Amino acid sequence: MSELSDKKCKPCEGGTAPLSPAEAEKLLAKLTSAWKLTDDAKELRRAFPFKDFYRTMSFVNALAHIANIEDHHPDLEVGYNYCRVQFTTHSIKGLSENDFICAAKIDLIPLM
Numbered sequence: 001m002s003e004l005s006d007k008k009c010k011p012c013e014g015g016t017a018p019l020s021p022a023e024a025e026k027l028l029a030k031l032t033s034a035w036k037l038t039d040d041a042k043e044l045r046r047a048f049p050f051k052d053f054y055r056t057m058s059f060v061n062a063l064a065h066i067a068n069i070e071d072h073h074p075d076l077e078v079g080y081n082y083c084r085v086q087f088t089t090h091s092i093k094g095l096s097e098n099d100f101i102c103a104a105k106i107d108l109i110p111l112m
Contacts, residue, residue, distance in 0.1 A: 004030050004104035007097075009070040018042065018094020027100040032107050042094045044087040044103055048111065053080050055112045062109045070105070072098045 004027070019027070021041035028037055028044070035046045050056040060076065060083055067073045077084040085106065087099035 004097075004101050005108055007101045009072045009098040009101050011071075012089050012091055012096050012098055014091045016092050016096070018089065018092045019096060024095050027097065031100065031103050035103055037095075042088055044095060044099050046085050046103070046106075048083045048085070050081045050083070050112070056081055056083055058112065059083055059109060063106055066102060066105045066109075070098070070102055072102050074102065 019041070021037075024037055024041045024044075028035060035044055037044060048059060050059065056078060060078055063074075063076070063083070063085070072087075072089075075086040075088075077086075085103075087103060088094065089096040089099060
């Protein structure tokens, strides 16, 4: 997808400044168009629709594997045929490059 998917997440501690809205928009352009920034550019979101619960949970398990490898975890809302993913870097109260790296890796999960 992009060079973002080739990167690894770096530890992000408090005291680091979150990305500015302009920086976030620049990284957003490297993702599929389904990803959206919130109006305040502090969160990155995407909704994934599925045919059934099995496909939803298969996707969630693949996503969880990526999140654990990268040690960067999204907030998820999961139902029978959907998964809503929301990234923000809680320690800095905004977005970091890590959020976009994980989003790019999630974009590589084959959707059934």
